[in-house]
Amino acid sequence: MVQIAVAGSGDSELIPEAERKARTFARALPLDVILLTGGKGGIMEVVSEEFRKRGGTVVGVLPGDEEGNPYSSVRIKTGFNPVGRSVVLVTSADVLVVLGGGSGTMVEALMAYNLGIPVVVLTGTGYRSDELRVLAKDGFFDHRKRAKVAFTERPEEAVELALGLARS
Amino acid sequence: MVQIAVAGSGDSELIPEAERKARTFARALPLDVILLTGGKGGIMEVVSEEFRKRGGTVVGVLPGDEEGNPYSSVRIKTGFNPVGRSVVLVTSADVLVVLGGGSGTMVEALMAYNLGIPVVVLTGTGYRSDELRVLAKDGFFDHRKRAKVAFTERPEEAVELALGLARS
């Protein structure tokens, strides 16, 4: 079973283009995948809602002992602060897909790469994570070349890239 | 959805009575429950095997980036040492059921209580965790009375007690 984690903004007011792309991503995700999210609002919630509605399994990996959004099938309460919970989320992933967000999202992208887990970055979202492309001019986030980093503007292609890159 | 965590020995050679009770417990567990385990061998594995075989959802909360036993439906790789992973396991639980084990199992029992999560201890397993009853002479693990601790020798009753005590 492939476990795909998504990273995205927890903002209550999302950039509409980012939200649209995130929903399209979740609708294109095969149902035999396990979706891992940070369990909270914003991009995490809209992706969870779309995937759960279709019958998918959604695991929310939460800070503290929070309940998070109502669409998680399983709630992992890490007891940890938000970036600590990101460690558990990312370490559990076969691949991480960045759907648009700020510093918390970029932390997860760099963490995944640092741990050798491939990353797919969806761009054109209007969020700062679009700039991750600049950090990865050569296709890697640093000189160590620890994992592949792929970029695309199209959410359907992000699904295909993620399935192809998922570590087996 | 109620999330029930189990704690038990990871020994490859189990005390037969403990194994028998653990299998009975897993067969008595309703399928709409989410079963959380430490994801590894021994008691964790036999409970996972029985519950998964019946169609239940099993979440293995693992140390490091281990894969653990083959019966987890979802694998949470905490990146942490064994007792660190226990924090994530226990914090995620609505109730913890102790099925027989040594120090790692007793750590989880006391952690749950310390976090205000009720604990059911199955006794008569032959493992050191049977002695938790001595620590809880008055029905609590200390003077703070943070959560209920129930004891039973019967695995079917452990299921009923767990469902009754699960924090809602």
Added chain:
Amino acid sequence: MVQIAVAGSGDSELIPEAERKARTFARALPLDVILLTGGKGGIMEVVSEEFRKRGGTVVGVLPGDEEGNPYSSVRIKTGFNPVGRSVVLVTSADVLVVLGGGSGTMVEALMAYNLGIPVVVLTGTGYRSDELRVLAKDGFFDHRKRAKVAFTERPEEAVELALGLARS
């Protein structure tokens, strides 16, 4: 440099005998030792106060981003819940000394043993941790015999035992 961690009740009103023993322990501790505590009140605070006053280095390993008691020379803010912070405290120790407490204290004793770190339990404190002796009738907390567990009623002897057992 030997790193000695202490575990003890965070109660604001301490059992007088436990407080007296904890202060005696801290006054008998050599100054070239690094003292690790959970950084909060109660036993943790009185031990920190005594050792710091004498010029010792005290490291408080705290939950969340708390500041804890005023006697820590260094504050490690783990971002974690109280039992999560205990993992960091205990893993850092060469030996753990239990000075009297409830479930949080006993979690640390069993964690240390589980990780192979020796434990000294000071008894006759009036706290539930005195009962750890029952769990360790044979000198170990379980059948795995992972680390030594020593018991004493005398705080000066607890210092000597700790220095002798500290893993090198």
Added chain:
Amino acid sequence: MVQIAVAGSGDSELIPEAERKARTFARALPLDVILLTGGKGGIMEVVSEEFRKRGGTVVGVLPGDEEGNPYSSVRIKTGFNPVGRSVVLVTSADVLVVLGGGSGTMVEALMAYNLGIPVVVLTGTGYRSDELRVLAKDGFFDHRKRAKVAFTERPEEAVELALGLARS
């Protein structure tokens, strides 16, 4: 007591310019500061060596139960994977100084910002972290403006900026 954390490459062969700047930074750091590092080699080690040699207190916050480089006065063994240990390191800091590194270093920079802890980035090191300036065109790593991010090419100025920004 101000706690300053540094982030930098663990490479055994450092870019000479980065090493030179890191040593200059450590020599300019006041001795009443507590220096926190990731406890391992490369930039972490050279900074620790310089500061310790001058009599400073160095706390190494390590992954797993590693011992790390020989210059830590205190060793915090987090039991966690490398990025997990970064959570404990960064959460403990009053300010984070980036001295040049790859993905692990950039994770720590973004984590600190995300947690509201100010960041000073030393540039002109030759490492990928120099590009953090592009992510922070407006002086912040995202639209949330959670903490200040300052950039400088001069290690002595990095010390001054860090002392000025340290959260009180």
